[in-house]
Amino acid sequence: MSGVTFDEVTKRFGDTTAVENMSLEVADGEFMVLLGPSGCGKSTALRMIAGLEEVSDGMLSIGNRVVNNIPPRERDIAMVFQSYALYPHMSVRKNIESPLVANRANRLPAGERSERIDEAAEVLGLTDYLDRKPGELSGGQRQRVALARAIVRRPEVFLMDEPLSNLDAKLRTQTRLELVELHRRLRTTFVYVTHDQVEAMTMADRIAIINDGHVQQVGRPQEVYDRPANLFVARFIGSPPMNTISGTVGTSGTGGNVATEAGVVAVAELSGSRAGDEVVLGVRPEYLKPRDPSKDDPGAGGLRARVENIEMLGHERHLLTRVGNEVMVARLDPALPPPSIGDEVVLEADAANVYLFDPSTTERLGSGTSTPTATVVADG
Amino acid sequence: MATESTVTAPPTAVERPRPPGSGLSIGLARAGWYISLTLLAVVVLFPIYMLVIRAISDPISFINAGQPLHIVSAQWDVFSRAWSDAGLARAMGVSAVATIVIMGAQFMTSVLGAYAFAFLEFPLKKLLFAIVIGTLLLPIEVTLVANIQTVRSLGWLNSVQGLTFPFLATALGIFLIRQGFLGLPRDLRDAATLDGFGHIGFLFKVAIPLAKPVIGSFLVISFLSAWNQYVWPRNATTEGAWQTVQIALRTLTTTRVDQINLAFAGAIIAALPLVLLLIFFQRQMVRGLTAGAVKG
Amino acid sequence: MSITVESSPDGATKRTGQRVREALLGWAFLLPAMAIFVTFFYYPLYRLIDMSLHRENRFGTAAPYVGPSQLVDTLSGSDFLEGVKHSGLYMVYTVPLGILLGILLAVAANRRLKGIRVFQTIFSSTVATSVAVASVIFFTLVNPEVGYFKDVSWLSLSNPDTALFSVSLSSVWQNLGLTFIIVLASLQAIPTEVEEAAALDGYGPVRHFLRITVPLISPALMFLAVVLVVAALQAYAQIEVLTNGGPGTSTQTLLFKIADPQGIRPLGIRASMSIGLFALTAIVAAGQYALLSKRVHYGD
Known part of the structure; x- marks a missing residue:
């Protein structure tokens, strides 16, 4: 078993750079999710591990072996594709067997092959379907055939490229659990690419958030949620995303405040910023609430907002408001009576759960040191 | 996923629904359509029909009979003769x-x-x-x-x-x-x-x-x-x-x-x-x- | 510090080796096809030019180099121009009529009617005939001695004014199956939604056909036009079977003169005419390209 190491890896396609100077260590046995918007370079990174794309610059290792020039089939990896990439003209058994026989040079004896196939089919509940063709299977079953084809070769590293995105929502939730279970059972390194933060949060040991060919942050799911390294991560992780608005730092008593065009927000921790600094203030929807109109206190600060829409989700409500030029979302307890559309409200942020970002670098101020106390996990 | 390569599927003979009209006019239109189709089919098939009856008929008798639209003095062995002798x-x-x-x-x-x-x-x-x-x-x-x-x-x-x-x-x-x-x-x-x-x-x-x-x-x-x-x-x-x-x-x-x-x-x-x-x-x-x- | 992969000696050789192997495989895969293409497509082009530059003497015993004079003489001579004229007439007789009949049959058979499959099969049936078979079939119809229509004056093969037209009808008939299949397939490829939207817009049947259907099947009609033009340029068996070029030279198309079944033209002249046919083929291809790159229908 082995991990995967990117050492200043760059991938260029002609004039465009898909991945730039990427350094990332995936530990042995770890479930690492590469998360980012489409076109961010995450799939390119995965395909470089597979050997489907050549590395332009830098060093890529699997275990202790630099694999830059090792052909895919000698890398001891297996990959599950978004489209599953099953061979439509072969039975399920032949599909699963394919990686064991495709390369004549290291073909296994027939007895061991069928043992392995039966074992993989057993693990994934495919035993009854071995003689069917992929076309006769449901989407979920095809997905499991793709997984079986991967585990049958007992690779050092599993690579998965958006393997759940062709499944319907219910099946996706179920398969997430099965993948976590599979990882626990195999104790092999998983590198999993997705644009879906819910998949990342629910399955990963660690998440690497990628944008524009660069790793933005690597950390455990709770860590990247609680302590986003920069504005991109802050806005990408969490649903609805973190609200942001720019303002100027002022001081008052122990903490401080940030004056925005829509009002003043109290901040518990100034994270090294000083009065007069320009900052971007961030607050997650669950720490933003409309002030009870009966307890209105004109001196208490807060953001003046107008209610534009209210989304009912059953277990909660999302209040969509306009604050200056920004749209801000507050998460409401469905038990409380909601304001009406068009109402003017004042939004209060929980001072202990406000983030400050440097507007020029987009880095979070006090990254790594400040520890807001939020513990809410993104909803599934 | 696709079970076949993405080759253009052959056009299947799916006919489109027609807007409804009165029963009588549909019946008449349909009859007219069949008559036209049949006429066209006759035009397309006539040369083949001629080939077949001319192949089976004795050539001289056929001409002497004034080129009728049917077989004259059938020579059924013409195919075997063409196959072997010719x-x-x-x-x-x-x-x-x-x-x-x-x-x-x-x-x-x-x-x-x-x-x-x-x-x-x-x-x-x-x-x-x-x-x-x-x-x-x-x-x-x-x-x-x-x-x-x-x-x-x-x-x-x-x-x-x-x-x-x-x-x-x-x-x-x-x-x-x-x-x-x-x-x-x-x-x-x-x-x-x-x-x-x-x-x-x-x-x-x-x-x-x-x-x-x-x-x-x-x-x-x-x-x-x-x-x-x-x-x-x-x-x-x-x-x-x-x-x-x-x-x-x-x-x-x-x-x-x-x-x-x-x-x-x-x-x-x-x-x-x-x-x-x-x-x-x-x-x-x-x-x-x-x-x-x-x-x- | 970044390591440049290309500079790593082990990797460089490994990857180069892989590339060389792939290149060798690619060339090996193409070798058989290329051998045929060079020997039977490109080398003969050179040979044609070479032959056109040599004029055979009367007995075919020597062929001294004469420069382009023979080529020029041939391509401006009445024999060649007559061949071009007859080939052009053959196109005029076969292409528009062929397309119109194809549309007629396809529109007639594109209906939801009981037994329509039978009619569709009948209309496709001529694809089961080769040119030679179709020619023999028309022999039974228009042969001056035994043909069923031998006394119909406008189909007469004995009259130099009607013979070429009469021959061309065998091509029209033989091509019916292909034109029918292609037009029907393109009619059936029109999305139902488009038909329905047009019906809702209130087009009458004729305007619907001219405004909606024809533009949508225009790529297929274009394709057919090209196929039929090429087929007309290559018409040969019909002529040899039905008229053997006569009466006189009235049905001698360009290809008939080039193939020269009676052996009356010297090699150099036939080669020169072949170069003329090549030029005509190239013009057709250029026209085809120009038309296809023009917008012949909306969208895809």
């Missing part, structure tokens, strides 16, 4: 051998060429592709005079090589099959690479099986053009023994008037392989003939 059996054999050689070779050269252009990187690829495209400007009719000289100097007049060699490769096959290969999903190719397939393994185990519909359509076209050839075999053969069936037909039309129904019976025999093809491979035939003409 030499059609041998001509059909020559045609069959030439067709099989051409189809087999075109399959091989087209699949390999298509694979190279679709999946391999090599120097001069663009130039070589241009050479393939360029052959479309040089049909056999244009190069006939020179090619006959070449075949003659090789001593290949009246031989299987002479009948087949210029047709062992075709740009159309390379194009069509290349399109089929390029239509294979990228994920599938990547998966095959990771499974450890080399190029040969991928070609035979994955690419050819998945491109079967395109290859099938191409083979139908290949069969049609090889079997139906006229200009080349007419010029590449000087002895009756090497005539293909199409050439033998012409020779039969030059026989005496009282034997002319041998030519008509011969035409029926020569068409039989194509009739069978039409019956058993209608789908591939329609797909082959419409390749490039219809999208969707």
